[in-house]
Amino acid sequence: MGRQPCCDKVGLKKGPWTAEEDQKLVRFLLTHDHYCWRVIPKLAGLLRCGKSCRLRWINYLRPDIKRGLLSDEEEKLVIDLHMQLGNRWSKIAAQLPGRTDNEIKNHWNTHIKKKLRRMGIDPVTHLPMQEIHPLEQPRQQQPSSQLDDAELSLRLDNEDEKAIVPMIQPPQEITAVPPPKGNCSTTFGMDVADCPEPMCLSGIGMDGITEAGWDSFAYGGLGVDPFDQYYPGGGFDPTGSDAILGTLHID
């Protein structure tokens, strides 16, 4: 009885990915398409389940991944979107190019939640917390409507602020740019429905990439070959900075 596992787990490797595994997966995804995730590890010579491959690709190996902390603007956008969408991390991530749902989820749980709490805002409801600890009582009240973006940003940035007036009101409108129509991804701000293929390799349309080459892959206009910026354990460095730890060579 019970649910069948997503894949045959006998003999499959778990845990952190090695640079070699990353290389195998990227090499395979670069040169093949139209496969389902379940068969990719076998064909790519990986002792991983398809789910694991998919996750690794989406979260770290995708060439358009942005690394590093979220900017102030991104953070505010996440808060705004969370206010409207709740814990729909993939939907939120769709509005932040280069950011993954996992990354946003982690950032929310480790950074934003605390900041909001310090501000006296319930991170779940985005409303002022009813019971504020005496030490965290605001020194003065200020209607949220008087809080502009600059003020909110300032407060979000102030890690040591202990007595901040709670309040954010739902924004008048979402400032996020709607995803462009075109290829196939929700994660990349593209439209899944437009994807003509049975599998879109996590939704970025590998067809387009392999046919047109990585140079033409939408990459925020950086004009960087992402595979020159590959670094183990972290995918690609979009900045092409000295932080690159290694280079992946694709034959």
Next chain:
DNA sequence: AACCGTATCAACCGCTTCGCA
């Protein structure tokens, strides 16, 4: 220097949704 508590984030697990026969 060693220990301990906390923070961070990559990865896994299991449920839900979707597409197809």
Next chain:
DNA sequence: GTGCGAAGCGGTTGATACGGT
């Protein structure tokens, strides 16, 4: 309409890094 398989999603865990004592 139903059942099944695959993909997607969100919650949770665990390893590691970091900071304080």
